[in-house]
Amino acid sequence: MSEFCFSKENEKKFNELKKRYPDIKAMMLPSLWLVQEQEGWISLDAMKFLAKKIGVSKADVYSVATFYTMFKLELKGKYHISLCKTASCKLRGSKKIREVIIEKLGIKHGETTKDGKFSFEEVECLGACGNAPVISLNDEYFENLTPKKIEELLDRLE
């Protein structure tokens, strides 16, 4: 038995979304999003809940949740920054963006600031290579970044 359950609002959203899919197993990704929206991350307990809810194995939920970098498997900062470290972004200056982030926030890949406000990770391609270099800040993308742009963005959030 899992401790996690959907909020009333998310239970309602789940039931609405379910109507769109002929096979409830297709609810895997929307359900993971609902959990992340509700908790800020996806715990093993929540995965257990989803497995039962959509009728798949816990391993199935785990494999999907761990495959996509947009799913957070631990509690992150209020502002979670994912910096793409793949080729296009690298060629277009992601190293300089990384330096600004590390310098301004004082945290490296996989770390969270002491006040819990920012967390930072370097990830593989975010799928916006045409506008490299790219970060995602929570669920929003910031593209064609320059050191100045990332500095201004972080200043606005601090």
Ligand code: FES
């Ligand atoms: S290489 Fe950075 S978004 Fe694809």
